[in-house]
Every structure is written in C-alpha cells, then in structure tokens.
Amino acid sequence: MEFFLISLLNGVSYGLLLFMLSSGLTLIFSMMGVLNFAHASFYMLGAYFAYQISVKFGFWPALLMAPLVVGVLGALVERFMLRRVHKFGHVPELLLTFGLAYLIEEFVHLIWGRSSLDYKVPTEMDGPLFTLYTTTFPMYRGFMMLVAVLMLLAIFLVLTRTRIGLVIQASLTHPDTVEALGHNVPRVFMLVFGGGCALAGLAGVIGGNAFVTEPGMAAAVGSIVFVVAVVGGMGSLAGAFVASLLIGVIQTFAVAMDYSFVTLLKSAGFVITPDTFLYSLWKLTIAQTAPILPYLFLVLILIFRPRGLMGTREG
Amino acid sequence: MFKQTFGALAAGAILGLAASAASAQTVKIGYIDPLSGPFANVGEAGLKQFQFVIDDINARNLTGGPKLEIVPLDNKGTPQESLNQLKVAIDRGMRFVTQGNGSGAALAISDAVAKHNERNPGQSVLYLNYAAVDPDLTNSKCNFWHFRFDVNADMKMEALTTYLAKDQGIKKVYLIHQNYAFGQQNSRIAKELLARKRPDIQIVGDDLHPIGQVKDFSPYVAKMKAANADIVITGNWGNDMSLLIKAAKDANYNGAFYTYYAGGLGTPTAMGEAAAGKVKQITEWHANIAPNKTEKFANEFEKKYKLDFYYLRVNTMMYMLADAIKKEKSAEPLKVAFALEGMKFASDTGEVEMRASDHQIINPMYISTIVKAANKGDKPQAGGDKSVKYDQEDTGLGFKTDARIEAYVVSQPTSCQMKRPPKS
Known part of the structure; x- marks a missing residue:
C-alpha cells in the first residue's frame, strides 16, 4: 500500500511537471499551428535564467522573473523570426524552430559552460512535506504539483473567462473576422507564443533545481514533450493534461515491474537459461524498458487514434 | 602559378x-x-x-x-x-x-x-x-x-563484499546499476560474490537503468523501500549517483549505500546531512586517511x-x-x-x-563512511568527528576510514593471456 501510494504520488508529480512543459507547446500549436521544436530549449533557458537570478536575488524573485524573461524572448522570436517566415508555410516555421533549438543550446554552452550548475532547491523548501507510513514526501515536489495545478487553472480561466481569452480563441478559428472587428491578430499570436514560452520557462525554473540544470536538459525532455502533445491530441490542453498524468504514472509504475519473457515463459512451463538463443532479449524486464514506454505509446496512438486522446483535428 | x-x-x-x-x-x-x-x-x-x-x-x-x-x-x-x-x-x-x-x-x-x-x-x-x-x-x-x-570492479567488489559479509545485520541487498558494460558486470559480480560469501543474504532488487537518462530516481527508491532492503550496492557515478542519493534522501530511505563513487563530484552536496553514517565508498584515497601524504598537494589543488x-x-x-x-x-x-x-x-x-x-x-584500498566532519569548509563545527578533518564540497560531511585493505588482499587472479609485441 505504501509503495502504491508513493509511486502514485511520484507518478502524478512527474506527470504534472510534464504538463507544465507541454501545455505551452500545445497552446502554441492549437493557436498558431506552429510545432515549436525549440520549446524544450525555452524550458532550459528558464532553468538557467532562474539560476542566474537566484544567485543574486534568491529563488522567489527568480520564480517570477525568469519566466517573464523567457516569455519576452519568445515574443521576440515570434515577432522578428516566425512572423517573417510564416508566409512561406509550416515547413520553414518548423525548420526555423529546429535551428533555434541548436542556437539556444550553443548559447548556453558559451555562457554557462558544458557542466551542470549548482542550482539548488531553496532551503525553506528543502524538507519533507508529510510522511506516508515511513516514506517522506519532499516539500518541493508538493510545490511543483501546486504550481502546475494553479497554472492549469489560470490558463483555463484566461482562455474562457477573459476578453483576451475570447479573442485568442476566436483568432484560432476565424482570424479574418477577428481582424475585421478591429483586433490585432498578429499581436495576439505574439502574445500566445510568448505566453507559451513563459510557461516552459516556469517549468524550467521548477524542474531545473528539482533535477539537474545542464545543457543536455532540453534534449532530455524535448522528445517526451512531443509525445505528450501527440498522445493528448494536438492542440488539446485537456488532452495534454490527461496524457502527461498517464505517462507519468505509467513510467513510474513500470519501473517497479521486474517481469520479463523469462518469468512469463517460466509460468508457461518453459525454462530459459543464459544459453538460450536471444537471451538478452528475453531477459529484458518491463522496468528496464520503462524509459521507452512513452514512445511505444506514441506509436500506438498514431496508429490507432491519430487525433490523440482528446484532439479535435484529424491527423 | x-x-x-x-x-x-x-x-x-x-x-x-x-x-x-x-x-x-x-x-x-x-x-x-x-x-x-x-x-x-x-x-x-x-x-x-x-x-x-x-x-x-x-x-x-x-x-x-x-x-x-x-x-x-x-x-x-x-x-x-x-x-x-x-x-x-x-x-x-x-x-x-x-x-x-x-x-x-x-x-x-x-x-x-x-x-x-x-x-x-x-x-x-x-x-x-x-x-x-x-x-x-x-x-x-x-x-x-x-x-x-x-x-577493477572484480577487486573492488571482492573487498566490499568481504567487508559487508561481516555485518550479520545485513539480510536483504538491493543492487542498482547503470545499464552498460560496467553496470551489468558489476551487478553480476556482486551476485556471485554475495552468494559465495553470505548465501543467507537475499538479493531483493537488481535494477539496471539507462545511463545518464534518469533524472528522477524516486520510483527506484520507492522500490527499495517496498523491498525492505537493508543496504543498496551501486556502481553509479556522476549525476546518476548524486540524483539517486538525492531521491533516497527525499523519500527518507534509511538503509546504507555501499558505493564506488559517493565521493565523486556533486554527490556529497546532493546527499546532505541525512547521509551521515549511511553512505560508504571504496576508493584508493580520501581526504582523511591517516597518514595522509597527499594532504599538501590536495590542499593546493583545492585552492x-x-x-x-x-x-x-x-x-x-x-x-x-x-x-x-x-x-x-x-x-x-x-x-x-x-x-x-x-x-x-x-x-x-x-x-x-x-x-x-x-x-x-x-x-591498497580504503572503505570509508561519510560522517559529520570536524570542519565545515574552513570553519570548525560542533559535534563533528575529530579524526575527520576535511569535509567534502563544504558540506560539513567528510569520509572516515572503516578499513584499509592491503594490496595483496585486493589482488585477484586474472585470466589474461597477454600477447606481447617484439621488444624493439
């Protein structure tokens, strides 16, 4: 029971971090149709900026300022780069963000070096939040979950309950009409792109010290963010939420399963020894394959439900 | 031209x-x-x-x-x-x-x-x-x-298991390694040696995780706790070591860690005070061996x-x-x-x-445990072990020798059949 509850908590908190990461991507995609390959790089920038700011001013100012700086950077990217290539279609946009990801990584190498940074959890959060049977649950993980939930709530309220939210939603489906009504649609897009990047930056501020801040961190999460967006359904925030939780929990529980073909075949009466043909394949346990399970999930979803769990568009 | x-x-x-x-x-x-x-x-x-x-x-x-x-x-x-x-x-x-x-x-x-x-x-x-x-x-x-x-890993594990076999309190051992050449070998050696030296010890976990990819080790720590492991043996290094220890600390896992690389870069910082008395390493040197002929050199390097x-x-x-x-x-x-x-x-x-x-x-090799040191950084701290003069990464925690293992004990036979080129 202890194991189950703790694993569930671990899975959910990891899932929520994934959601923080992918919500921006999904938002941008649903509004602008741009698949932002540099999204994870903005996550990394969030962590690095937060480190730099926290060295000088402490963690709390960093929590506010870093996402803002990343957001402004994102808005600039939209205004001066994406908007220019927009007229050439989606492929140039895609390539641009692809190149941007490399640029940002090299930029990080040049400024902060190739090593990991000593970006630490603030001391007031460096302790247990509560104890479940004998296992303590770290306060910082609780904080991470809280921020993610607040963020979900905020996005939801902004999109459905505010004027700007309505304009954003309208620009998605009827940009010409919205423009005719006197709204500046390109500026709305800039805001959305900046906002999406800021969300990634926020995830970076929190994920950077929970795990490690190093130049490889963008590449480490880059692919999984796309898995979340695709599995959830391109452009569906609710889908991204469900998919992140699902992936977080599945991956966490998979680690616990030490079953392999050897155990399966043994229960069926076959004995497999290290001399058996292809033994290295048979002895693979589910736990060992845990890190690739999300990608398996991605492939299955694309085959059987291409629009994702909750996506509205086909393909 | x-x-x-x-x-x-x-x-x-x-x-x-x-x-x-x-x-x-x-x-x-x-x-x-x-x-x-x-x-x-x-x-x-x-x-x-x-x-x-x-x-x-x-x-x-x-x-x-x-x-x-x-x-x-x-x-x-x-x-x-x-x-x-x-x-x-x-x-x-x-x-x-x-x-x-x-x-x-x-x-x-x-x-x-x-x-x-x-x-x-x-x-x-x-x-x-x-x-x-x-x-x-x-x-x-x-x-x-x-x-x-x-x-090599054969010899380190031989020394480590000889040492831990004496501790009758250890009944359940958990192994976790990076999934590559050394990690797989080390897991195999640990199982063989433990089976020979202490057949009563149960291996309650034997994990191989992708090297350098896992950022969150809490699922693995939950598994260690669920298995009631008395100790964990790991050959992890780099961030794979420090993140593992960090996750264990966060989840309040109380067993001891027998490691090769606990003194490695970043790991002492990740461990924190909770690790005192619980994390061991086997190395050829640490800052508090006595006599310590490398002291001056090490200090100059640090400076x-x-x-x-x-x-x-x-x-x-x-x-x-x-x-x-x-x-x-x-x-x-x-x-x-x-x-x-x-x-x-x-x-x-x-x-x-x-x-x-x-x-x-x-x-020769040393098995050591991380404990509260006499100094934190350059300043003395109360309640530290007097024999532990130097701490690691200014954490206030330093290594204290449990045992020195002489070179002839460390030595293990080899199956190498060396082919030598002509001498000139």
Whole structure:
C-alpha cells in the first residue's frame, strides 16, 4: 500500500511537471499551428535564467522573473523570426524552430559552460512535506504539483473567462473576422507564443533545481514533450493534461515491474537459461524498458487514434 | 602559378618539420572523456586533476627532459565518439591517450588502439586507463597497449563484499546499476560474490537503468523501500549517483549505500546531512586517511580550482608514466609500455604495482563512511568527528576510514593471456 501510494504520488508529480512543459507547446500549436521544436530549449533557458537570478536575488524573485524573461524572448522570436517566415508555410516555421533549438543550446554552452550548475532547491523548501507510513514526501515536489495545478487553472480561466481569452480563441478559428472587428491578430499570436514560452520557462525554473540544470536538459525532455502533445491530441490542453498524468504514472509504475519473457515463459512451463538463443532479449524486464514506454505509446496512438486522446483535428 | 604553389608547399613542409622537431620535447596525451553531455562535469573535473599533476611533473622535471601536455578531446561519453576522438588524437600525432569515464568507451578505445598498433608498428599508441573498471579489460579482452591504474570492479567488489559479509545485520541487498558494460558486470559480480560469501543474504532488487537518462530516481527508491532492503550496492557515478542519493534522501530511505563513487563530484552536496553514517565508498584515497601524504598537494589543488581533490590514481599514473619515460630516456610508447610492465612505485598510500600479467594496478584500498566532519569548509563545527578533518564540497560531511585493505588482499587472479609485441 505504501509503495502504491508513493509511486502514485511520484507518478502524478512527474506527470504534472510534464504538463507544465507541454501545455505551452500545445497552446502554441492549437493557436498558431506552429510545432515549436525549440520549446524544450525555452524550458532550459528558464532553468538557467532562474539560476542566474537566484544567485543574486534568491529563488522567489527568480520564480517570477525568469519566466517573464523567457516569455519576452519568445515574443521576440515570434515577432522578428516566425512572423517573417510564416508566409512561406509550416515547413520553414518548423525548420526555423529546429535551428533555434541548436542556437539556444550553443548559447548556453558559451555562457554557462558544458557542466551542470549548482542550482539548488531553496532551503525553506528543502524538507519533507508529510510522511506516508515511513516514506517522506519532499516539500518541493508538493510545490511543483501546486504550481502546475494553479497554472492549469489560470490558463483555463484566461482562455474562457477573459476578453483576451475570447479573442485568442476566436483568432484560432476565424482570424479574418477577428481582424475585421478591429483586433490585432498578429499581436495576439505574439502574445500566445510568448505566453507559451513563459510557461516552459516556469517549468524550467521548477524542474531545473528539482533535477539537474545542464545543457543536455532540453534534449532530455524535448522528445517526451512531443509525445505528450501527440498522445493528448494536438492542440488539446485537456488532452495534454490527461496524457502527461498517464505517462507519468505509467513510467513510474513500470519501473517497479521486474517481469520479463523469462518469468512469463517460466509460468508457461518453459525454462530459459543464459544459453538460450536471444537471451538478452528475453531477459529484458518491463522496468528496464520503462524509459521507452512513452514512445511505444506514441506509436500506438498514431496508429490507432491519430487525433490523440482528446484532439479535435484529424491527423 | 605552379612554382608558387610548390614554393608554398615546400615552405609548409619545412615549417612542419621544424614544428615536429620542437614538439619532440613535448609529450602530448589525449584526454578522451566527456566534456559535454550528462557527464561533462565529471570529465571537466578530471581534466583539472591531470593539468595540476602535469604542472607538478613539468616543474620538477620528473621525466628527465620532455614536457608533458594534456590535450582535451570531448568524447561526449559515447564509445562511438571516443573512436572519432582517438582518430583525431592519432592524426594530430599523439602517442598517448587516456580515458576513464565509461567502460563502454574504454573497451572501444582499447580494441581500436590494439588494432591501430598492429597495423602501424612504428606509430604505436599507448592507452592509459584511469577509471574504467570493467574486469574484461584486464581479463578476456586484455591487450598489451592498455594499462589500468584503477582497481577493477572484480577487486573492488571482492573487498566490499568481504567487508559487508561481516555485518550479520545485513539480510536483504538491493543492487542498482547503470545499464552498460560496467553496470551489468558489476551487478553480476556482486551476485556471485554475495552468494559465495553470505548465501543467507537475499538479493531483493537488481535494477539496471539507462545511463545518464534518469533524472528522477524516486520510483527506484520507492522500490527499495517496498523491498525492505537493508543496504543498496551501486556502481553509479556522476549525476546518476548524486540524483539517486538525492531521491533516497527525499523519500527518507534509511538503509546504507555501499558505493564506488559517493565521493565523486556533486554527490556529497546532493546527499546532505541525512547521509551521515549511511553512505560508504571504496576508493584508493580520501581526504582523511591517516597518514595522509597527499594532504599538501590536495590542499593546493583545492585552492587553485575550488574543487575537491579526488583521483590519487591520476597522480600515481602520471608519476609512473614520468618514471618510465625517464628510465627509458624515451617517450616511445613501446619502450614506455615495457617499462611500465611490472613497475613498482611508492605511492602516497603505499607500494603499488603495475601487474605485468594483465596491466592491472594493484594498490591498497580504503572503505570509508561519510560522517559529520570536524570542519565545515574552513570553519570548525560542533559535534563533528575529530579524526575527520576535511569535509567534502563544504558540506560539513567528510569520509572516515572503516578499513584499509592491503594490496595483496585486493589482488585477484586474472585470466589474461597477454600477447606481447617484439621488444624493439
């Protein structure tokens, strides 16, 4: 029971971090149709900026300022780069963000070096939040979950309950009409792109010290963010939420399963020894394959439900 | 036109000759280790240690002539890129390479060096391994051009299990390793040795996780707790070690950790106070051994780089290389290799020997536990262990010796059948 509850908590908190990461991507995609390959790089920038700011001013100012700086950077990217290539279609946009990801990584190498940074959890959060049977649950993980939930709530309220939210939603489906009504649609897009990047930056501020801040961190999460967006359904925030939780929990529980073909075949009466043909394949346990399970999930979803769990568009 | 080009070529050739004559005074050693990617921090720290000891060797002219120079070559932690960098080193005329982080890369380099030397007998390259501990390198896959200056996993595990077998309180052991050459080997060795020494011990977990990819170890820690493991044995290093310990601390896992690399970069910081008395390591040196002949050197290193001194074996390796060059009056890899075979050296912790049969160093080892130190950084702290003078990474935690294991105890037989080239 202890194991189950703790694993569930671990899975959910990891899932929520994934959601923080992918919500921006999904938002941008649903509004602008741009698949932002540099999204994870903005996550990394969030962590690095937060480190730099926290060295000088402490963690709390960093929590506010870093996402803002990343957001402004994102808005600039939209205004001066994406908007220019927009007229050439989606492929140039895609390539641009692809190149941007490399640029940002090299930029990080040049400024902060190739090593990991000593970006630490603030001391007031460096302790247990509560104890479940004998296992303590770290306060910082609780904080991470809280921020993610607040963020979900905020996005939801902004999109459905505010004027700007309505304009954003309208620009998605009827940009010409919205423009005719006197709204500046390109500026709305800039805001959305900046906002999406800021969300990634926020995830970076929190994920950077929970795990490690190093130049490889963008590449480490880059692919999984796309898995979340695709599995959830391109452009569906609710889908991204469900998919992140699902992936977080599945991956966490998979680690616990030490079953392999050897155990399966043994229960069926076959004995497999290290001399058996292809033994290295048979002895693979589910736990060992845990890190690739999300990608398996991605492939299955694309085959059987291409629009994702909750996506509205086909393909 | 032709004349001009020819002239330029000729000038270039003459310059090239002049350059190579000058560089004969300098022995370049290619440092093929991760300087980017998940293990960049480990690679960079190692490079500084090389730089520091080489400065010492050059200042004291221990080679009796040629200067040593370390040339960083980033292998990004992968075997494939290591081979590319080895090629770069050879193309740039380096005759010595060193590498330590990752047995996968080590096996690739060892194999490639052997093949290169067979094909180019006049331009042989020597591979000095300072940290890759897969036993195969000095057993089934041993070769003449590879010298290992770190005690291999067989021997470390032998020493560690002999020590822990005495603790009757240990009933359940959990193994966790990185999923690659060394991790898989170490898991196998641990199981074999425990089964022999303490058949009553139950292995309650045997995890292999992807190397350098896992950022959140809490699922693994939950598993350790669910299995009621008394202790955890791990060969993890770099961020894989520090993140594992961090997750264990966060989830309040109370068992002890028996490790190879708990003193490695970043791990003491990640552990925090909760680790005191619970995390053990087996190493050839730590800052609080007594007597500590490396104390002054380590302090100077720390002062210069703001980094804990860690690899005594890098010093031993470079001093032995300098001795070999001095003895042979030549930096020709073939001669140096024969000089290193069977060489004995008075290291700071006692006599060490480069065993001729398999090119494996045999040196004394220390098992130590991290405890509250007498000082935190430069300032004394209350309640610390008086014998633990130095802490790690200013955490207030330092290593205290549990046992010194003499070289002859560390030594394990080898299955290596060394093929030697003709002596000249």
